[in-house]
Amino acid sequence: MHGVKKSAIPPTAQELEQKKKQVDSFRSLINGLLAKREQGNMNPKILPHIGIALKYNPEHYTLWNYRRDILTDSMSQPVTEGVEAEAEGVDGEGEGGGVEDANVSAVATLTEELGVIEAALAKNPKVYSAWHHRRWVMDHILARSGAEDRLAIVHKELDLCKKLLTKGDSRNFHCWNHRRHVLTLLTRETQGGRERERETAAKTTTIPSIDMPLTLALIESDFTNHSAWHQRRLAIQQILTERESETSGERETVDMEFELDNLMSGVSMEPDSEGLFHIWYWLVSTGLSLSGCVGAEAEGVLETQLETYMPLYEDEPEHRYPLLMAKTCLFLLGRQSVSMAKANEFDVVVSKDTQPKPEKEVSG
Numbered sequence: 001m002h003g004v005k006k007s008a009i010p011p012t013a014q015e016l017e018q019k020k021k022q023v024d025s026f027r028s029l030i031n032g033l034l035a036k037r038e039q040g041n042m043n044p045k046i047l048p049h050i051g052i053a054l055k056y057n058p059e060h061y062t063l064w065n066y067r068r069d070i071l072t073d074s075m076s077q078p079v080t081e082g083v084e085a086e087a088e089g090v091d092g093e094g095e096g097g098g099v100e101d102a103n104v105s106a107v108a109t110l111t112e113e114l115g116v117i118e119a120a121l122a123k124n125p126k127v128y129s130a131w132h133h134r135r136w137v138m139d140h141i142l143a144r145s146g147a148e149d150r151l152a153i154v155h156k157e158l159d160l161c162k163k164l165l166t167k168g169d170s171r172n173f174h175c176w177n178h179r180r181h182v183l184t185l186l187t188r189e190t191q192g193g194r195e196r197e198r199e200t201a202a203k204t205t206t207i208p209s210i211d212m213p214l215t216l217a218l219i220e221s222d223f224t225n226h227s228a229w230h231q232r233r234l235a236i237q238q239i240l241t242e243r244e245s246e247t248s249g250e251r252e253t254v255d256m257e258f259e260l261d262n263l264m265s266g267v268s269m270e271p272d273s274e275g276l277f278h279i280w281y282w283l284v285s286t287g288l289s290l291s292g293c294v295g296a297e298a299e300g301v302l303e304t305q306l307e308t309y310m311p312l313y314e315d316e317p318e319h320r321y322p323l324l325m326a327k328t329c330l331f332l333l334g335r336q337s338v339s340m341a342k343a344n345e346f347d348v349v350v351s352k353d354t355q356p357k358p359e360k361e362v363s364g
Helices: 013-038 044-056 061-074 082-087 095-123 128-143 147-167 173-191 195-201 208-221 226-245 256-269 274-290 295-315 321-332
Strands: 339-343 346-349
Touching: 013 044, 013 061, 044 061, 044 095, 061 095, 061 128, 095 128, 095 147, 128 147, 128 173, 147 173, 147 208, 173 226, 208 226, 208 256, 226 256, 226 274, 256 274, 256 295, 256 321, 274 295, 274 321, 295 321
Parallel strands: none
Antiparallel strands: 339 346
16 A cells, blocks of 8 residues: 555564464365366366455456356356347346356356456455456356346446445555446447447546546545546536537536645646556646636636746755646746747657556556
8 A cells, every 4th residue: 555664563573483384274265276276177166265365365267267257157047238138128028047057157157257256356465466356257247137226236336446445545446447448338228229329429438527526536635646536637627628529508517726726736746657647648738618607717726826826936946847847837838938948957849649557557
């Protein structure tokens, strides 16, 4: 976890002996499970033993793969996806009944699997293979569930992500990446229609009504939380883009001065942050105009930003980004050319097409 040091207290002799017994027992368990995997043993009764091993060491990716193989083998019944079954009138009778029964059984098994993964994440919330396995389980549960159940499942998963981010490490990028995937699933479900239309509609990884309150709470507890800022920027962009495209009705707005003031707190605490600079640059170069803040109003905001960041640089001239922010304001106000080379020993160039660097996604 960020900023939290591990305990430096040396273990006692008794603790070391107990640890050795645990290691020996764990090694014996692992060797037995790997031997069963080598033999191609796909008996579901092995799953509890794999769960014990993963709870002890959730980073053993081979066991996650073995677990997935067993689950896949046990769910060999052909699947009719929930939305397609509804569209085609499958009501659980005749041939459809067998598929529905298989789906119900598979969903029950996979729901238990989510609990196994949650226990592993409680021990180590930053294990790639555990998060990858969770995404796989979620996708298979949703493929076998009805519309109402899918919505409930997705919302429950979002609640878990919120719990992990607010009660645990709020910068856990594994959790943030998984959460964005779940938001995509929720967007797909709320679009309705057949699978193809829902997949086409789900092109966003943010739902502002959900993201704006959460990211604000996380940012106010840590103004330098880059992950929360990145997600908030995506939400703001979607709000402003939708606002621009709507021609009637009540439109959601963003208080850009409030956002810039909050970001200033983060920059003041971490003036060398390139990530915060890119978010700030998007807000002033693109966000202001999208929000309808133009002309004299935009100039007033930029003047305030200039008056904020130039003194910050003068107080601490070793930091690059406050100077770059001040010079960006001058450029946007038309007082400085785009070329700003050798600005106080820094090679600084800003162009209007500069965009925030996207957060690195974790491949499955």
